[in-house]
Amino acid sequence: MKRRRLGAVAVALCLGGALTACGNGAGEGRVATGPAGRPGGSGPVPPSGEVVLVPLDGRGPSGTGTGAPSMPPVPSSPSSAAGPSGSPPPAPAAPAPTRPTPSGSSRPAAPPPQFAPPSQTQPQPQPPQEPAPGTPPPPRPAALTVGEPLRAPTNRRWCEKVTVQFRNTGGSPVRSGTTTFATHIIGALGVDWATVESAQPLPAPIEAGATRTETYTVCVDAWRVPLGMRIETQDVTASWG
Structure with missing residues (x-):
C-alpha cells in the first residue's frame, strides 16, 4: 500500500512540472528530491533510456533525448537558381519579331528576299553591215612596187648613180615614205667584202595607179x-605610210 502511494505521488509531480518522475515496468517509481543535475551538482544529467521526452510543440516523441524542436524548411528564393559562383542566371533570348496575318494571328517575320546580281554577258559580235546600194566602196590602201635599180658610175669610187622606178598599184596615194639601198663592196678579184645600207626619202606623193622614177646618188665611206x-x-x- 505504501508503494502505490509513492507511485501516485511521483506521477503527480511529473505532470505538474515541479519534479521529474520515472517509472519502470514493475510499477516502482523514483522521486528526485534535489535539484536536477549530475551527482555532484555540476550540471544537468542526461536522461537514461527509461525516460521518454515529449516536445512542447506537440511534434511527437523524440528518441534522441534532446527535446529540441526541428527547424522548418527554408523556402527557396529566386537567388537559389544562380550558379555555383553566385552569378545570376542568363537572361532568356528575345523572341523573334512577329508579323500580323490577315486573320489577326501573329507569326515569325520572314527573312528579306535575296537578290542575285545581274549576270554579265559578253556582247555578241555583229556581222559586218553591207553598204547601201549605190555607195562607192572604200578606197584600197596604197601598194608600192619597186623596179630594178639602174646603176651609173661617178668620178668617185665610193659613190654611184642609182635610178629606181616606183609604181603605186593600190587605191590610195602614197603620202610619204623611205627607200633603202643595200650597197655591196666588191674587191679587185670580185670578192664581196661587205654590204652597207643607206636610206633616202621617196619621191612622194605618188597617186594611186601612178608611176614615179627617181635617180639617187648613193655613197659609202671612202675608207x-x-x-x-x-x-x-x-x-x-x-x-x-
Whole structure:
C-alpha cells in the first residue's frame, strides 16, 4: 500500500512540472528530491533510456533525448537558381519579331528576299553591215612596187648613180615614205667584202595607179673602198605610210 502511494505521488509531480518522475515496468517509481543535475551538482544529467521526452510543440516523441524542436524548411528564393559562383542566371533570348496575318494571328517575320546580281554577258559580235546600194566602196590602201635599180658610175669610187622606178598599184596615194639601198663592196678579184645600207626619202606623193622614177646618188665611206675596189647597189626596198 505504501508503494502505490509513492507511485501516485511521483506521477503527480511529473505532470505538474515541479519534479521529474520515472517509472519502470514493475510499477516502482523514483522521486528526485534535489535539484536536477549530475551527482555532484555540476550540471544537468542526461536522461537514461527509461525516460521518454515529449516536445512542447506537440511534434511527437523524440528518441534522441534532446527535446529540441526541428527547424522548418527554408523556402527557396529566386537567388537559389544562380550558379555555383553566385552569378545570376542568363537572361532568356528575345523572341523573334512577329508579323500580323490577315486573320489577326501573329507569326515569325520572314527573312528579306535575296537578290542575285545581274549576270554579265559578253556582247555578241555583229556581222559586218553591207553598204547601201549605190555607195562607192572604200578606197584600197596604197601598194608600192619597186623596179630594178639602174646603176651609173661617178668620178668617185665610193659613190654611184642609182635610178629606181616606183609604181603605186593600190587605191590610195602614197603620202610619204623611205627607200633603202643595200650597197655591196666588191674587191679587185670580185670578192664581196661587205654590204652597207643607206636610206633616202621617196619621191612622194605618188597617186594611186601612178608611176614615179627617181635617180639617187648613193655613197659609202671612202675608207671602205680602197684603190682597186668598187661598189654595187644591188637591192632597193621601200616603206610608206
